[in-house]
Amino acid sequence: MDIPCFSILYFISICMFALEVCKSVDVLSSSETIRDGDTLVSAGEKFQLGFFSPGNSSYRFLAIWYHNIPEKTTVWVANGDNPVNDSSGVLRIGSEGKLVLVDQAERVLWSSNNMNATSQSVVAKLLDSGNLVLKDDSENVSGNYLWQSFDHPSNTLLVGMKLGWDLRMGLDRHMTSWKSAEDPSTGDFTFGVDLGGIIPQLVIRKGRVKYFRSGPWNGIQFGRMPMVPNLIFIPKFVNNSQEVYFTFNHFNESTITRLVLNASGNHQRYLWSEKTQEWTMIYMLPYDACDVYGKCGSNSMCTISNSPICSCMIGYQPKSQAEWDTLVWSSGCVSKNPFNCSKGEGFKRLKGVKMPDLLQFTMNTSMSLKECELECFKNCSCRAYANIDATGGGSGCLLWFGDLLDVRILSRSANQDLYIRVSASDLDSVNSKGKEWVAVAISMAFVVLSVVLYFCIVWKRKKHAQGITFDLQAEDENNLHLPIFDMVTILRATNNFCDSNKLGEGGFGPVYKAWKLWLKRKVPDFIDPQLQNSFDLSEVVKCIQVGLLCVQRHPDDRPNMSSVLLMLDSESASLPQPKQPGFYIERSSENTDVEMSRRDGNSNKITMTLLEGR
Structure with a gap:
């Protein structure tokens, strides 16, 4: 029996449709497009790419968000500064092998900035990490990408993303805040690794002005940010000749956590709770007033447990006492006595502090701490010194010149000490105060001991008056409890x-x-x-x-x-x-x-x- 031609065509159409459905939805080829309403979903269904409108906004943005979390949580936005005015947006791979987002008028609103490539072999793929990558499909090399969204973070840092520098390419990966919760355009704040002082620091800036500083990397941790693994994430910092970056990994695969730089400049870590079906903020930086950059001005220390929180360093006094009396500390402190390398000058050790900002400094990686002290003592402009590296008991020499800025007492113990220059008269004052404190401590200890003994005697007499008492302390060398x-x-x-x-x-x-x-x-x-x-x-x-x-x-x-x-x-x-x-x-x-x-x-x-x- 003859089969009609239309039946054959129908069968072929069905097969082609089935192949299209079965095709992976995490890949965009050069012959395909993503329109408003279409999405890419990663192979493990962890992330999704498509168009969205934040809050009550009518603008449309190309973005990536968590796929299985009911509360739509966006982690990357492509065209934050150039939204689509309606639902006419289209994403495709252009003739030069770049991702291109256009509107109804074919106006380019956003494109990837990779090198030109043959478009026929280039595909875009959404990975389970949340990374959108552009690669040459003819090359079977894992990780060899023409472009990737992880190199261009928005306001969110995911597991495996790198915050910092690829020194080979001159690439600076930093986070940028949204303007507001409903406006993903470029906000006022950025967060990244600052290499301005050679020694890396994590810095939040408002425009070009520092807003928060972690303290310099000392080989173990940033002063304000301990790099300690925990039950939620495992932090890591890489510092070598090719790359300098911060990243983190899951403690276990079931944990969903992310870092966000919000519109107010706060660096926040969130954890998703399957039980409550909501995000919980674990911590935030700046955490307190002392975390705000230069809160107390120069040559001062910020101690959050004190009232007021600001105080001048030893040998310094407020530049404007009137301002300090009104709790305005921005003018900082100035030296009481000029430093002239005179006999009797020395250094005061400050324990548990965040190191001063690296504004005017020199460094020597081969010096010991004692050699560092002598080097600082020879230069009358040297105001402080410390080890560069805290590993292995400390090594290297870091010398500060001029004002010391953004120093705070840390609530957690730090693994570096700062030594500040003190005049002869101030050093004598410090020593005499130390002796006074020793005398006070001994006196207090004697008083406390006397009070304890008094109450012990009273207690024993009461017990004797009441009847028999037993002492069941262990007295023998094997610590046995003998009556x-x-x-x-x-x-x-x-x-x-x-x-x-x-x-x-x-x-x-x-x-x-x-x-x-x-x-x-x-x-x-x-x-x-x-x-x-x-x-x-x-x-x-x-x-x-x-x-x-x-x-x-x-x-x-x-x-x-x-x-x-x-x-x-x-x-x-x-x-x-x-x-x-x-x-x-x-x-x-x-x-x-x-x-x-x-x-x-x-x-x-x-x-x-x-x-x-x-």
């Missing part, structure tokens, strides 16, 4: 050494009722009624049993000290039954018959016990 009985306890237990409690008397003193009660299995009767609920009975029995083993008649039957310690310390040790104690004396009811048991002496030594009738 120690004070004199009051012994007096009460023996009824002031009354004869009615006396069993006998030997070379080491009287032996009391323990043995008789042990034989009658009435050990609980030996315990004072006031203490019945104070101890575990089994522990008391063990202590009495060990004690009786130690006073057995024959020395060979007695355990040595190591065995005693083992018995007392072990819960599972099997204890032998004690034999009759040495010098055990028992009187008959008529007090006439006396039975005497004498401890056998070792070798020729004999212990004699004198008995007196009553």
